[in-house]
Amino acid sequence: MTARQYDVVIVGGGPGGTSTALSLLNTDPDLKVALLEKTSFEKKRVGEILKPAAQSLLEHLGVWQEFLEEQYPPAGYIRKIWGRESAPNNTVLPPTEDHQGWDIDRRAFDNLLFELANQKGVHTFANHELMECEKSANDAWHLKAQGPNQESFNFEASFLVDATGQSPFIAPKQGAHRVRFDRLVGVFVIFKNDAQVQDSSVMAETNPHGWWYSILLPDDLTLAAFMTDNDLVGDLELIKSKKWWDLLRQTQFTYPRVKSCTPISDFCMRIADSYLLDHVQGDGWVSVGDASARLDPLSGHGMCWAMQSGIYASDAIINRLRGNASDLSTYQQHMEREYQNYLLERMQVYSFETRWAENPFWQRRHKTERMDPQLKSFLSNGRRNLEETQNFNFFHGFQDKLAV
Numbered sequence: 474m475t476a477r478q479y480d481v482v483i484v485g486g487g488p489g490g491t492s493t494a495l496s497l498l499n500t501d502p503d504l505k506v507a508l509l510e511k512t513s514f515e516k517k518r519v520g521e522i523l524k525p526a527a528q529s530l531l532e533h534l535g536v537w538q539e540f541l542e543e544q545y546p547p548a549g550y551i552r553k554i555w556g557r558e559s560a561p562n563n564t565v566l567p568p569t570e571d572h573q574g575w576d577i578d579r580r581a582f583d584n585l586l587f588e589l590a591n592q593k594g595v596h597t598f599a600n601h602e603l604m605e606c607e608k609s610a611n612d613a614w615h616l617k618a619q620g621p622n623q624e625s626f627n628f629e630a631s632f633l634v635d636a637t638g639q640s641p642f643i644a645p646k647q648g649a650h651r652v653r654f655d656r657l658v659g660v661f662v663i664f665k666n667d668a669q670v671q672d673s674s675v676m677a678e679t680n681p682h683g684w685w686y687s688i689l690l691p692d693d694l695t696l697a698a699f700m701t702d703n704d705l706v707g708d709l710e711l712i713k714s715k716k717w718w719d720l721l722r723q724t725q726f727t728y729p730r731v732k733s734c735t736p737i738s739d740f741c742m743r744i745a746d747s748y749l750l751d752h753v754q755g756d757g758w759v760s761v762g763d764a765s766a767r768l769d770p771l772s773g774h775g776m777c778w779a780m781q782s783g784i785y786a787s788d789a790i791i792n793r794l795r796g797n798a799s800d801l802s803t804y805q806q807h808m809e810r811e812y813q814n815y816l817l818e819r820m821q822v823y824s825f826e827t828r829w830a831e832n833p834f835w836q837r838r839h840k841t842e843r844m845d846p847q848l849k850s851f852l853s854n855g856r857r858n859l860e861e862t863q864n865f866n867f868f869h870g871f872q873d874k875l876a877v
């Protein structure tokens with residue numbers, strides 16, 4: 474079977490993959506780019522809040538007007554119940570007045586970017602799952618994908634982009650490993666709302682062993698998740714439903730939100746750890762978005778991270794195709810620097826909660842002196858003075874609201 478020939482094949486049609494595709498074509502309309510996506514965006518996707526930082530990224534990608542035409546509602550406020558010793562009762566922060574972004578339908582948003590990439594000249598293949606990839610002696614990538622009726626399609630490319638999300642397909646095969654900075658997981662239950670639910674905020678409420686996350690979902694549902702470390706799930710016996718409910722009942726704000734709702738799911742656990750690949754690029758490939766690194770869900774910045782990394786990756790790819798090999802290492806340095814900034818901001822946000830500083834969950838997230846050696850050495854390369862810059866790009870809305 475003859476292979477379809479491309480300059481660049483991008484695998485994964487989430488925000489990371491589509492942004493890379495759009496950005497490549499914006500810079501060089503003559504490039505031949507294919508975008509493979511294993512689904513047809515039919516299933517529910519997580520992540521509903523698109524932060525304000527997305528505006529400049531969508532403008533850069535040339536799709537801002539099309540996004541506005543979708544008329545997504547503004548996101549509700551974010552309510553953080555993050556305490557201090559001086560405020561022994563949980564501190565309820567007033568609803569934030571500033572712009573919190575948009576409440577989007579992820580299936581529709583991802584599909585919109587995929588369609589727009591197609592309109593700009595990207596060859597899009599929905600329902601095509603990458604099954605195999607290997608590099609030949611002449612440095613070309615040979616890819617095998619499975620189509621909607623299990624038929625095989627072959628592709629050849631000079632450059633490959635891994636945008637396959639949190640279970641990356643390509644980077645591990647090229648020897649990349651995850652460097653994990655925590656072991657965060659969420660143990661959650663989904664509730665059917667009663668008629669009374671008015672509060673559309675995203676809520677984060679701390680606890681001695683982690684924090685509660687709750688959010689309204691489409692179709693009259695609410696999700697309540699206890700976010701803690703993987704090892705503490707066992708220590709707290711959280712998988713036993715009674716313990717989870719005991720902790721929920723101890724909350725001041727999360728429990729009242731769901732107590733008259735009906736639980737409709739079993740207990741589910743979802744990994745939400747922060748990681749960065751030890752290398753996000755290699756000979757003829759890069760990874761973008763969650764395939765390269767994941768952020769704490771508290772930041773709500775995952776889609777912006779994915780789009781931003783796609784834009785940076787596209788510059789590196791174009792320069793690489795034009796013969797400038799050093800641009801891939803520039804991309805590596807950029808991603809490391811951004812991730813260092815993220816970790817420093819994350820540390821500062823977690824350090825606003827001081828009441829349980831000796832408990833393992835909080836201790837692990839507080840000051841540098843207590844950090845594990847790996848994190849300390851990683852940050853020592855990129856440390857900057859956050860007190861001076863107050864540059865909360867990753868945790869928009871936290872700084873002024875929490876400094877009470």
Ligand SMILES: Cc1cc2nc3c(=O)[nH]c(=O)nc-3n(C[C@H](O)[C@H](O)[C@H](O)COP(=O)(O)OP(=O)(O)OC[C@H]3O[C@@H](n4cnc5c(N)ncnc54)[C@H](O)[C@@H]3O)c2cc1C
Pocket residue numbers: 484485486487488489490509510511512519520521522523524601602603604636637638639642743745761762763764770773774775776777779
């Ligand atoms: C519970 C939860 C809540 C979140 N809430 C938010 C939020 O409110 N705001 C926010 O900004 N972020 C949020 N995030 C993070 C956000 O969802 C991700 O960071 C974002 O989706 C990353 O985009 P991506 O394109 O890198 O990966 P994805 O969106 O995961 O896209 C990867 C794509 O690759 C495709 N794929 C995978 N393997 C293959 C293959 N072999 N062949 C072809 N295609 C393949 C998948 O089908 C998928 O479409 C949340 C995450 C979680 C877990």
